Amino acid sequence: MASKRQQRCTILIADDVPYNRDFLRAILEDMYDIIEAEDGEEAVKILQQREQEISLLLLDLNMPNKDGFGVLEDMNKYGWIDRVPVIVITGEDDSNFLKRAYDLGVTDYLSRASNVEVIRRRANNTIMLYVKQHRLAAMVNEQIYQKEKVNNLMISILSHIVEFRNEESGLHVLHIQTMTEILLKNLMRKTDKYKLDRETINLISNASTLHDVGKICIPSEILNKPGRFTDEEFAIMKGHSQMGADMMKGVPFQNEPLVKYAYEICRWHHERYNGRGYPDGLAGEDIPISAQVVSLADVYDALTSERVYKPAHSHEKALSMILNGECGAFQPLLLECLVESSDIIQREMAVDTIIRGDQRAMENTAAEMMQYEDLSTTDRTMRMLEQERTIHHFFSAVSQQILFEYTSTPSMLTLSPYGAHCLGLEETTIDPYHNKHVQDIANLDQLAELAQLLQGTTPEDPLVEYNCSLCINGRIQPVHITSRAMWSVEDPPQYTGAIGKVEECKKKEDIQ
Secondary structure, three states: OOOOOOOOOEEEEEOOOHHHHHHHHHHHOOOOEEEEEOOHHHHHHHHHHHHHHEEEEEEOOOOOOOOHHHHHHHHHHHOHHHOOOEEEEEOOOOHHHHHHHHHOOOOEEEEOOOOHHHHHHHHHHHHHHHHHHHHHHHHHHHHHHHHHHHHHHHHHHHHHHHHHOOOOOOOHHHHHHHHHHHHHHHHHHHOOOOOOOHHHHHHHHHHHHHOOHHHHHOOHHHHOOOOOOOHHHHHHHHHHHHHHHHHHHHOOOOOOHHHHHHHHHHHHOOOOOOOOOOOOOOOHHHOOHHHHHHHHHHHHHHHHOOEOOEOOOOHHHHHHHHHOOEOEOOOHHHHHHHHHOHHHHHHHHHHOOOOHHHHHHHHHHHHHHHOOOOOOOOHHHHHHHHHHHHHHHHHHHHOOOEEEEEEOOOOEEEEOHHHHHHHOOOOEEEOHHHOHHHHHHEOHHHHHHHHHHHHOOEOOEOEEEEEEEEEEOOEEEEEEEEEEEEEOOOOOOOEEEEEEEEEEOOOHHHHO
């Protein structure tokens, strides 16, 4: 369904026996582009050069130079196994042998004795499954990224609201968030005492942006006083901790962890480990770890930033003052984290800007994606994928209509069960435009014209109505196709395929 040849899926066959490669090529080359490797070393070289092109690896385990297990180990080492599914084709049937292959990420196993149709079906099903999974992963990734962008926007707005009155650059909030995240990640690696994980670190670093929200209530003449505070002025200034905590008490969703962390940070980020902070004089581990980390980050950024009452200190000077106890006492383990993260902190603080926030959103997206280890193979994704397929199959199965879905890369046509029966096709067809069975039932010039119309739509106006002829239930008859082009969320959007239905024209005027 395209005006020109669509990119076909590519299968890499790695087998040292020429006959085996020839056999598999003969079975599959009408539907797929085939690449051959004579041994494991050649297979790895091909993967290094063309991994993005390969949709499936058919792998023999017993090969010279580098066997199939060596190939699988390299695929794990370089991350190729995450994207390229592997079907092992071997004469071995030892359970330990196969268990090792599955442990290394093999998707499926075929015996040398498998017949032609089984090999075709397994290859087709594996490629189709991975296409669906990667599409789902892309959708999840986009949702996570958009969530991070919204969070970042709110942080940026907050930094301007709070610091507009404070006559500062607006970067303090972002600096605190960045440094809080760095220190917490280091702390997570050093100890399990605080039960930190990626989600908790993300919540605390986001909550850290609210640490000075109570300053909204402080009079401007005190907030921006260039000289030293009087005792009375300092007492008013210290009140921002309590005021911020009171604000957090007044917001809805008190059971949400983000609100809990925000309260802790607002109230206690000026406490000190030796009990000489404010407002409550907490000491040691009575101070929540969220507030301890933000306290250290706040002091560092105050030292290294220019203020109305002082110039900025260098990174080295700030570290020296903190480690020498000139800014109050901090937990020794956190000070270790500060020293160990010194280079990272210096680099991040030097480049962190409002624009940098968007880059951090992308980094957090990647980190959140990583916690699923591999979206394409986790139970979570498999459940979501299975749910999507169940819903699709249910509605298409109960509908007595010819429904279709077409994806452009890889070129693949999926029909409803009723549609597949009427047209005499499989429910899924790889590269349909060049498939002999499709050519028998459709006028390819008309399908090419329909494809051109779909590709000429826009995301705002994606609908296409089209009349043509198809062979339905063994006879050629006029049909009306109602279709909708599908577009990606990229900027600019890319055409990805179409969905639609085919209706038989009952009357002559229906086709005019």
